[in-house]
Amino acid sequence: MSGALNKIVVVDLSVGVSGPFMTKFLADQGATVIKIEPPSGDPSRQLPPFLNNDNPTESSAHFLFLNTDKKSVTVNLESSDGQKVLDQLVSGADLVVENFSPSDADRLKISYDRFSSLNPRIILTSITPFGRIGPYRDYQVEDIVIQAMGGMQYMSGGFAQEPMQMAFNQGQLSAGRSALVPTLAALYYQSRTGQGQHVDVSAVASMVMYPPAHIIAYSYSGTVTGRGPLEKNVMDGDFLESQDGWVCLTTGGGNTMEQWAIFFDMPELLAPEFETAALRAQNWEVLDEMFRTALMKWKKHDFMTAVMDQRFVVGVVQTPEEIIQCPQLGERGSMIEITHPVAGSYKYPGAGYLVDGVNPLIGSGCAPLLGQHTQEVLEAAGFNAEEQGRLRDSKVIL
Amino acid sequence: MGSPKALEGVRIIVAEDYVVLPFATMMLADLGAEVIRVETPTRLLSRRFNPFPDGVPGEEWWNESGWFNYWFRNKRSAVINIQTPQGRELFRDLVKISDVVATNFRTDVVKRLGLDYESLKEVKPDLVMMNVTGFGQTGPWRNYGAFARTIDGYTGLSHLTGYRGGPPLRANPTYMDTTGGMNNFQAIMMGLFQRDNTGEGVHIDASMYEAGISAVGPALLDTQRTGISEPRPGNRSPIMAPHGCYPCKGDDRWVVIAVNSDKSWESMCGAMGNPDWTKNPEYDSTDGRVTHHSEIDEKISQWTESKDSYEVFHLLQQAGVAAGPVLNGKDLLLDPQLQAVEVFDTFDHDEERVGKRIYQGRPYSMSRTPGSIGFVSTFGEDNQYVLSELLGRSEAEIKALFDEGVLASEPDEEEKEPPPTADPEAQVRRHALQSYDSEYKKILGLEESVSSGGDA
Numbered sequence: 001m002s003g004a005l006n007k008i009v010v011v012d013l014s015v016g017v018s019g020p021f022m023t024k025f026l027a028d029q030g031a032t033v034i035k036i037e038p039p040s041g042d043p044s045r046q047l048p049p050f051l052n053n054d055n056p057t058e059s060s061a062h063f064l065f066l067n068t069d070k071k072s073v074t075v076n077l078e079s080s081d082g083q084k085v086l087d088q089l090v091s092g093a094d095l096v097v098e099n100f101s102p103s104d105a106d107r108l109k110i111s112y113d114r115f116s117s118l119n120p121r122i123i124l125t126s127i128t129p130f131g132r133i134g135p136y137r138d139y140q141v142e143d144i145v146i147q148a149m150g151g152m153q154y155m156s157g158g159f160a161q162e163p164m165q166m167a168f169n170q171g172q173l174s175a176g177r178s179a180l181v182p183t184l185a186a187l188y189y190q191s192r193t194g195q196g197q198h199v200d201v202s203a204v205a206s207m208v209m210y211p212p213a214h215i216i217a218y219s220y221s222g223t224v225t226g227r228g229p230l231e232k233n234v235m236d237g238d239f240l241e242s243q244d245g246w247v248c249l250t251t252g253g254g255n256t257m258e259q260w261a262i263f264f265d266m267p268e269l270l271a272p273e274f275e276t277a278a279l280r281a282q283n284w285e286v287l288d289e290m291f292r293t294a295l296m297k298w299k300k301h302d303f304m305t306a307v308m309d310q311r312f313v314v315g316v317v318q319t320p321e322e323i324i325q326c327p328q329l330g331e332r333g334s335m336i337e338i339t340h341p342v343a344g345s346y347k348y349p350g351a352g353y354l355v356d357g358v359n360p361l362i363g364s365g366c367a368p369l370l371g372q373h374t375q376e377v378l379e380a381a382g383f384n385a386e387e388q389g390r391l392r393d394s395k396v397i398l
Numbered sequence: 399m400g401s402p403k404a405l406e407g408v409r410i411i412v413a414e415d416y417v418v419l420p421f422a423t424m425m426l427a428d429l430g431a432e433v434i435r436v437e438t439p440t441r442l443l444s445r446r447f448n449p450f451p452d453g454v455p456g457e458e459w460w461n462e463s464g465w466f467n468y469w470f471r472n473k474r475s476a477v478i479n480i481q482t483p484q485g486r487e488l489f490r491d492l493v494k495i496s497d498v499v500a501t502n503f504r505t506d507v508v509k510r511l512g513l514d515y516e517s518l519k520e521v522k523p524d525l526v527m528m529n530v531t532g533f534g535q536t537g538p539w540r541n542y543g544a545f546a547r548t549i550d551g552y553t554g555l556s557h558l559t560g561y562r563g564g565p566p567l568r569a570n571p572t573y574m575d576t577t578g579g580m581n582n583f584q585a586i587m588m589g590l591f592q593r594d595n596t597g598e599g600v601h602i603d604a605s606m607y608e609a610g611i612s613a614v615g616p617a618l619l620d621t622q623r624t625g626i627s628e629p630r631p632g633n634r635s636p637i638m639a640p641h642g643c644y645p646c647k648g649d650d651r652w653v654v655i656a657v658n659s660d661k662s663w664e665s666m667c668g669a670m671g672n673p674d675w676t677k678n679p680e681y682d683s684t685d686g687r688v689t690h691h692s693e694i695d696e697k698i699s700q701w702t703e704s705k706d707s708y709e710v711f712h713l714l715q716q717a718g719v720a721a722g723p724v725l726n727g728k729d730l731l732l733d734p735q736l737q738a739v740e741v742f743d744t745f746d747h748d749e750e751r752v753g754k755r756i757y758q759g760r761p762y763s764m765s766r767t768p769g770s771i772g773f774v775s776t777f778g779e780d781n782q783y784v785l786s787e788l789l790g791r792s793e794a795e796i797k798a799l800f801d802e803g804v805l806a807s808e809p810d811e812e813e814k815e816p817p818p819t820a821d822p823e824a825q826v827r828r829h830a831l832q833s834y835d836s837e838y839k840k841i842l843g844l845e846e847s848v849s850s851g852g853d854a
Contacts, residue, residue: 004592029588048636049620049628065615112765134738139715142656144633144641145722149733153643153654154726156569157561159829162643163652163724165633166569167558168614177580182762182769184587185404185429189767191594192407197766205741205761210576212417212758213449214727215742216464217831218838219756220449223822224726226650226832230567237547239556239566246556246566250545281828308542315548317556317566320621323611328539334608335618346619352581352609353602354534360588 003030004360008187010034011086011093012070013077013110015042017143017169018127018203019099020066021176022183026095027069028351028361034089034377035070038077039398041370042067051343057370058342062169064367068338068348072368073377074398077108081396088381090115090122095187097179099127102137112198122196123186127179131202141203146171150207151214159229171207178206234287235260236277239317241292242300246317249291251277259312264294333359340366371398403430404767408590410498411436411489412473413480413513415443417546417572418606419502419530420469421579426586427472428760428769434474434496434784436489437777439806439813440481444470445777446817451751453820460809461749461776468757471745471771474780477806480511484804489513491789493522497593498586502530505540515601525599526589530582534605544606546575553610554627558617562632574610581609639687640694643724646707650832652724653707655698655714662719663687669717670701726832731756731842739763744844745771754844778807 008031012023020035020042027033035042044063052059076082090096098110105111105126112124126132129141144165147153152171157164179201186199208215214225230238239246251257261269273283280287295303300316307314318326324347329335335347336359350359374397378388391397408431412423427433447465456462479485493499499518501508508514508529515527529535532544550556550568560567582604589600611618621627635641638658646653657663660682667676675697680686687694702710707723714721723729730736743759760769785791785805799805822834839845
């Protein structure tokens with residue numbers, strides 16, 4: 001493991017998906033991430049599916065994925081002694097991350113002013129559903145609300161059908177990815193100047209950055225992007241069935257209509273009624289019939305390699321099982337095998353890139369058991385055995 | 399004097415098109431990195447993309463694309479023809495004085511031009527270089543091209559998303575561009591940290607496909623246990639009920655509602671006025687509501703369809719229920735919360751036809767080093783800065799390079815053919831677009847303000 005961030009210490013107060021996804025990136029790249037959990041544990045420990053039904057709270061697939069390489073410390077922040085533990089940990093950290101609601105943050109006195117008076121170089125990253133200011137600051141979200149109010153869902157799905165959410169918490173994952181951007185920049189600035197700051201991220205605003213062209217579409221030409229009729233984009237993105245699953249064609253770049261005409265031996269594709277995307281949408285039923293018949297002769301990955309070897313571009317809808325078996329990911333070592341004491345050995349997605357030809361996450365550690373590192377971390381922060389005993393007796397730590 | 403910038407002093411050379419890498423380097427540029435885009439007069443590509451002002455590409459359309467002005471803001475434009483040997487030499491000279499080089503050109507193209515990592519690290523040993531491709535630069539799929547919309551399928555997200563019982567669904571054609579762009583940003587930052595730690599160069603081989611599978615991590619773990627994947631959930635949730643998208647008053651208006659506990663269900667019933675149908679004891683538990691999800695959805699739809707989506711949103715939120723209107727691009731621009739957190743930036747472009755427009759800014763604030771839009775470079779605007787100030791070429795040398803076609807301040811003649819004009823009304827008629835407001839500038843407050851002549 002290259003450990004690009006191995007000098008950085010993070011106190012992570014965030015729970016659920018958004019904050020933990022962000023700090024997972026930091027932990028995977030070598031940062032020491034001290035994950036403070038309430039004594040009941042991060043609520044994401046309760047999210048199904050579970051990889052070991054005999055011990056679900058230690059085997060949620062969400063929790064295990066989002067918390068690799070972190071240390072778990074259970075601290076009850078509702079108690080004043082718990083707050084003192086937090087002060088001590090913040091004093092030795094570079095970055096604090098939290099995703100409390102604005103009212104919970106106020107109640108628990110989570111603020112940049114407090115932390116920077118303890119540690120002038122500290123960075124605090126706050127992730128809230130809507131923002132720490134504004135008329136909706138105290139409203140609550142679930143993932144689908146982020147997708148809806150961030151403008152993603154409106155454009156997802158079929159024309160005249162209900163707008164469709166993306167699966168697997170994309171709203172909160174997007175917030176985590178977005179929060180990483182200013183946080184890494186703040187860390188880099190800190191490494192050069194020694195100065196900290198408060199980074200403040202709104203989850204709904206983060207989602208606004210994702211479906212990119214809808215804002216400029218309105219601000220340049222007054223047009224509102226909706227959910228176009230998917231089935232009319234036969235050659236421009238709709239999923240079409242092959243023998244063993246779904247593929248999509250593209251016509252972007254180059255003389256692809258000619259290439260398709262040759263590939264499928266369909267000279268009729270060169271007719272004027274198929275020349276532009278608009279015309280193809282108008283005459284989609286003919287195209288639909290032609291390609292559905294033609295694609296039934298193919299298995300999807302055979303089709304993919306046959307087409308892509310000729311340098312034009314198609315998509316294949318892969319199932320999660322196919323991704324695990326994927327020869328491309330296999331040869332690049334893109335996934336990392338991690339063993340967890342309760343869940344067992346699984347392959348996890350890697351960094352998304354290789355560094356000098358190697359997946360930088362090789363050697364990654366598993367997500368922590370609840371409170372697994374409490375003793376180790378408190379000891380390093382200067383709490384002796386006696387103090388720890390007292391904190392344990394009063395249920396401040398577990 | 400402005401605020402300090404987080405990435406001030408970091409210089410990045412980019413050869414990039416489309417979205418994935420331009421988005422990543424836009425974020426770096428917003429944060430103060432000096433990003434120099436080397437572009438070619440022979441192929442304008444990213445300057446060709448819609449939207450143009452009022453759908454119409456003007457005489458100098460290559461400076462007017464909303465797409466370009468969004469993703470290429472805060473980046474300097476150096477028009478250097480890297481198909482020529484002198485052009486490639488200039489590129490290498492720029493690399494010598496930079497921290498990072500990033501490109502999303504295909505691997506074989508990069509190699510043919512001699513702009514691959516092996517060649518460039520010879521002129522700059524501690525270079526951070528990132529190549530972004532669809533599938534990575536090694537492995538059996540290394541030469542395969544990709545668009546974000548095809549990557550969505552490979553990553554499994556399309557398989558997992560969709561209407562209940564329906565085919566797979568790609569939620570958005572560019573989600574994997576922005577997801578990949580976020581990953582590319584991270585990779586460059588990791589490269590900089592690593593270089594600073596070790597003093598050595600770093601090569602990053604970034605794959606849109608590999609970045610994308612992180613969107614479905616838990617599904618990838620689960621399938622290794624079960625060998626299957628769960629059926630597409632539609633707008634439902636495995637742990638909440640009711641959870642869905644419901645019609646509201648008006649054309650294509652919807653509200654999403656996520657009832658995340660029994661208490662939340664009680665609050666929802668109260669907000670609806672506790673109608674008789676809610677008093678079914680089977681609805682008291684999440685399991686019961688999951689079982690009867692369809693009939694509950696039907697009743698909720700009957701309640702929502704006569705109401706405004708914002709009205710349902712406020713009513714439910716004030717009762718403590720997670721809910722939200724489904725907002726389109728126009729709604730986002732007018733939403734009071736998004737205005738309060740200042741996610742949008744208004745930028746006044748020098749090109750008269752462009753003028754004042756609103757762009758996505760940043761979803762974050764930074765108390766010490768805020769990001770901003772400082773400038774949008776027109777085609778070749780920074781040739782002089784790059785050649786003279788950065789590379790120290792004399793006026794005579796620069797003139798010679800222009801004469802030899804190595805530098806350019808305009809696109810090649812054959813590249814000047816304008817992209818097609820868009821007809822928004824026709825696009826709405828065939829449902830390629832949802833709607834069109836000819837008065838959009840007034841709605842957004844972008845019209846030239848008439849001076850009252852009074853107040854100072």
